Amino acid sequence: xxxxxxxxxxxxVGGQIVFWMTVVGLIALTVFMLFLREIPEGVxxxxxxxxxxxxxxxxxxxxxxxxxxxxxxxxFLRGIWHGKELFRLYEQGKIFFADNIMRIRxxxxxxxxxxxxxxxxxxxxxxxxxxxxxxxxxxxxINLTALVIGLLIxxxxxxxxxxxxLREEQELTI
Numbered sequence: 001x002x003x004x005x006x007x008x009x010x011x012x013v014g015g016q017i018v019f020w021m022t023v024v025g026l027i028a029l030t031v032f033m034l035f036l037r038e039i040p041e042g043v044x045x046x047x048x049x050x051x052x053x054x055x056x057x058x059x060x061x062x063x064x065x066x067x068x069x070x071x072x073x074x075x076f077l078r079g080i081w082h083g084k085e086l087f088r089l090y091e092q093g094k095i096f097f098a099d100n101i102m103r104i105r106x107x108x109x110x111x112x113x114x115x116x117x118x119x120x121x122x123x124x125x126x127x128x129x130x131x132x133x134x135x136x137x138x139x140x141x142i143n144l145t146a147l148v149i150g151l152l153i154x155x156x157x158x159x160x161x162x163x164x165x166l167r168e169e170q171e172l173t174i
Contacts, residue, residue: 001093004090004093004095005090005091005092005093008087008088008090008091009087009091011083011087012084012087012088012091015080015083015084015087016084018080019077019080019081019084022073022076022077022080023077026069026070026073029066029069030066030070033054033062033065033066034059034062034063034066052065052125052128052129056132057128057132061128061131061132064124064127064128065124065125065128067124068120068121068124068125069121071117071120071121072114072117072118072121075110075113075114075117076114078106078110078113079107079110079111079114082103082106082107082110083103083107085103086100086103086104086107089103096160096163096164096167097164098161098164100160101157101160101161101164102157104153104156104157104160105153105154105157105158105161107150107153108149108150108151108152108153108154108155108156108157109150109154110150111146111147111149111150111153112146112147112150112151112154113150114143114146114150115142115143115144115146115147115150116147118141118142118143118146119140119141119142119143122140122141122142123140126140
């Protein structure tokens with residue numbers, strides 16, 4: 001149990017660092033995209049397989065892209081948050097409890113949500129690229145890996161919840 005607690009603390013602290021660094025990066029990106037009138041030539045970012053030359057866009061084209069980035073990163077932060085909280089419970093020695101199962105379920109839901117947000121974001125980015133007449137590969141992508149793993153994690157959490165309920169029932173039986 002001691003090893004689980006130590007490993008959980010390391011992972012939880014690492015998750016906190018990633019969480020807050022991502023928040024700071026998101027704020028910096030927002031300021032960069034909204035308040036710089038002219039972005040230096042050649043500045044671009046990658047979304048899925050699409051390279052977006054952000055320096056070619058005016059503010060009206062940057063806003064939908066920024067919304068897509070916010071949505072994607074907020075879903076990522078949701079996953080990090082639930083992972084961090086799950087490892088906090090492990091650190092406290094709580095392994096097979098309802099709170100753990102709820103966190104695991106939330107991680108599965110987050111992966112499914114991430115796949116959906118990425119597909120919607122891919123459509124929005126493609127629409128912006130086409131409206132700006134930017135020569136770039138366009139298309140809508142679906143992250144099947146995140147979708148399938150998210151659904152599997154959700155099913156695993158359901159099985160764990162059934163096991164927890166059986167264990168509690170057996171503990172009540174004399």
